[in-house]
Amino acid sequence: MKRMISVKEEKTTVNKTLEKAGTGKELTREDALELLAIRNGSADYYTLLGTANAEARTRFQGRGTIFAQIGLNASPCPANCGFCSLVKDVFKEKNSFLLPVETAEKMADALVGQKVDELFLMTTANYPQADFLEYAARIHKHLPKGMRFVANLGDFDREYAKKLREAGFTGVYHIRRLGEGRDTQLPPEQRLRTMDAVRDAGMELYYCVEPIGPEHTAEELADEIFRAKDYPVEVMAVMKRVCVPGTKLYEHGEISAAELAKICAVTELCVKPKRAMGVHEPDELCLMAGANQIYAEVSVNPRDLNLSTETGRGASIARTHALLAAAEWKR
Template sequence: MISTILKEVETRDLTREEAIELLGIDNKSDAFYDLIKVANRMTREQFGNKAYIFSQIGLNAEPCSMNCKFCSMAKSNYVMDGEFRKTMADIEDLKKTARDVIEAGTHDLFLMTTADYPVDEFIRIGQALREIMPPQVRLVANIGDFDMDTAKALKAAGFTGAYHIRRLGEGRDTDIDPARRIQTLDVIRDSGLELYYCVEPIGPEHTYDELVDEMMRAKEYGVEAMAVMRRTPVPGTPLAEKGMITAAELTKIEAVTRLVTKPVRSMNTHEVTPMTLIAGVNQLYAEIGANPRDNVNDTEANRGYGVQKTIELLRDAEFEIDLD
């Protein structure tokens, strides 16, 4: 029963069946507000009403051989407005961008590439940026699948964590074997890198069973910074015709994910959806450069939010942000 689940969630872990029951709540019912009330209270109490900004720099926009059917950079349906690749030749520009977003208020800095970007170059860029970053700012890799040698090299270069997921529809809507994604998740855990996880990219066709699979996976890996993301229907990508879930549906999924996974550091929804800030979200992403949900090379000027805008939104929701 929903009221019993919501009463007991703070003192015990939820089962898979209970998660599915919560996801079945009607978004226009009173139970919806009971759900987001509990998620909001748990986040504000557990994190001392503090909020966090993660900034992500996309280092390249090039046709990617993994052919994810929702991605603007898939080789099979490349719809970006151009191509670029940042390398060590651009390191001074990248240092300036990193300094700017850190000074503006970034807690964790993510570097993202497509799956085919050369990992050695990526590690060299990370190492060079680490040298100018304050020690308290975490450095996170968002790249293709990798093995233990690469995980060790990432750590040696100063990376503290990696964003990696088994996507919804992996192997069906992407050209990647789901088992390969799990291998990388294991490598991240075993190497001591911090794993950042997300239930994504959520589309109207995904069942609640599929969503709960990923919530349970995050729980199993002990993820501390958790997220959910709805799929953006980028025109020209094969899955665009399936459309997008509503902000209310995303808010419910985020609240349930927060209750199931109980992250100890932060909870995020992506793309930025202000409604979720009263439902358990206390972390937002600022985005610079390319991303798979946009068709322009500099998402900050289009779909993406900059650091200042994310700070404004979090403060508008009456979160406190430590900027040091």
């Protein structure tokens, strides 16, 4: 008589690393590499996404988060990053502009009024540091008490980090990018020194594995995942590279939404950020794979040839609210 196969026996066996991740234990670099090697679309792939999703919703108590960023200037940037719309090899000097501070103040008021959680100010790497402090002081006056205020700018030293804090900034978005020093004209060591300056000044460091392209290896991704753990950070993110026409890395293409979701899930499970796990650009699949935070952007966006990104690639506040609601993250 033929033996009946039980439902339990029919189920695909989840490997030990996924089981470890599901219990909330600390994952090693080797664990991360194993998870990053999971085949997209396999049973283990969906177990990975589900595990990260469940853990993130518990840690963040089911709450989604919206950050907003105002791009202040556009000019040919000497960092010449191979993925950016503002690099000197792509951006034309004649199109340079500085967002009037009065306009930025109105943008900040509008974003605050639409219930964003944190506000970021972004400049090109060569924007004058003294001017940035003056600009930021004006914007800071428009923020409600207790709202986090985050700088996204070029490299700086410890003394300037203290000035940023005195100007009202609570944190800085700064990373060692994938391919730093190869795909950019910025020394990796310089990026790390700036990150140390942020930490030493008592501000919060925001980190991200980015800009992820098809050519980046699992080892490269793991380097940045575990760099974030070493600092450590309370806000983590992943970001795919967007193919900007004319840039050096355009021909390399982009990773799929499925691949980004896998990287998001692995990053969430490894870093376990306390406040937020972000994805950029806003992505519904990642919001079901461990991410609970997305960005809305206005003015300049380094992934957009449109200098008013709110009419281009940049997500509106309405869209970010809708995306979070669709993934059942509470606001």
